Amino acid sequence: MSGANGSGTQRPDYVVDDKERGVFRVNRESMTDPAVYHRELRKVFAESWLYLGHDSEIAGEGDYVRRTVGGKSMIFVRSRDGEVRAFHNACPHRGAIVCRQDAGTAKAFQCFYHAWTFDTQGALVGIPGKEAYADGCFEKADRSLTPVPRLDNYRGLWFMSFKPDIMSLSDWLAGAKEYIDILYDQSPTGSMRVVSGSHKYSMRANWKLLVENSVDGYHGMPTHQTYFDYVIGAGGLGAGGKKLHGRGYSLGNGHAVIEYWSPWGRPVARWAPQMGDAAKPEIEATKRDLQERLGTDRAERISEWNRNMIIYPNLVINDIMAATIRTINPVAADMMEIDAWAIAPVEEQGDRLETRLQNFLEFLGPGGFATPDDVEALESCQMGFNAGGEQFNDISRGMLREPQMDDELQMRTWWRQWAAQMSGVEVTDWDDAPPPENVENAPPGWTMPQPA
Known part of the structure; x- marks a missing residue:
């Protein structure tokens, strides 16, 4: 694939970028090949800042929206402590989603499969029949909802990233x-x-x-x-x-x-x-x-x-x-x-x-x-x-x-x-x-x- 300056090829040339001749072309396989789509999820969406939602959509404590970001279901919520958070919408127990509505106000999120319950800060707060688990089997804190690695906003536009070491949102937005x-x-x-x-x-x-x-x-x-x-x-x-x-x-x-x-x-x-x-x-x-x-x-x-x-x-x-x-x-x-x-x-x-x-x-x-x-x-x-x-x-x-x-x-x-x-x-x-x-x-x- 051609680099942005037209040099360096590691994969098939999906982009031809010749600034001297004024030629820029894109291989149509980049828009038909399933392998390109799967690579985009790993290389583009997993390594960029991605828009999640706006402040006004979660104006009150407990307000949330469910969003699909980079192919993944996410919870965007203003927690009961007033902080904005984002979590992977997956129960740490057996993987079912815990937020089943597109938007609303909640005191907690409960998995309908086995009824594990999480507060709006993502903490595990309820396990039916907890006595069935052996002491030391796990700590509740270790089975809480998984937060996104990076979350930040610019003027109320909230972005998230799956990449922990990505540049700051301000630098990313640039001009x-x-x-x-x-x-x-x-x-x-x-x-x-x-x-x-x-x-x-x-x-x-x-x-x-x-x-x-x-x-x-x-x-x-x-x-x-x-x-x-x-x-x-x-x-x-x-x-x-x-x-x-x-x-x-x-x-x-x-x-x-x-x-x-x-x-x-x-x-x-x-x-x-x-x-x-x-x-x-x-x-x-x-x-x-x-x-x-x-x-x-x-x-x-x-x-x-x-x-x-x-x-x-x-x-x-x-x-x-x-x-x-x-x-x-x-x-x-x-x-x-x-x-x-x-x-x-x-x-x-x-x-x-x-x-x-x-x-x-x-x-x-x-x-x-x-x-x-x-x-x-x-x-x-x-x-x-x-x-x-x-x-x-x-x-x-x-x-x-x-x-x-x-x-x-x-x-x-x-x-x-x-x-x-x-x-x-x-x-x-x-x-x-x-x-x-x-x-x-x-x-x-x-x-x-x-x-x-």
């Missing part, structure tokens, strides 16, 4: 932290919450295809033409003669973002006709508040500019016509499961929140303009891989120029980290872009993101 901060600046108090409920769905395609798709500006117009026609018809796209523009950025450690201007509405502070006249005064008042609080440049960046970001390996944060968190979980070489949540400022309630959620459903929801198109496109790709013929996907677009929003720098950034983890070759440079020259493709007040 992605700036874009999380931009999202959180929507709130006057800098606080966001995940709105109750989620969009769960599956797709008969390799999980890496949706990673690519989530930061792929090139597919937008041809695949989602219906949405663009709808926005144009509502008086949005092309208003004032302005067109979509922006560019992609590498943020280090495989993370990447496209940041771009678009004329569609943004619930934070950009009104559009499809939101209705009643929403306009409050949205415009919010924009004035942003300007007073953060300055003109920062306010315009938050209200007018969109961001699609991938945090390696499988977390997507979209700050577009709605703000969403999405995790992409591999199930097999040709199957993935997706969880998506709307995220909003904690202060947002009533009609403003309804407008935000309507924007979420309109484009990214199960019956929205985007999701059904993307499912069909990616399942079509998987079918095409199985049809044979061409061996490589091409991801070379814009490789020898300053990247535009419909170029593929952000995908190459992600694939370089993937190739490095899968083969053990160190990444020396995630980026391949020349210094920025076209200031129109950058938001106001922009400075080059620092990848590390």
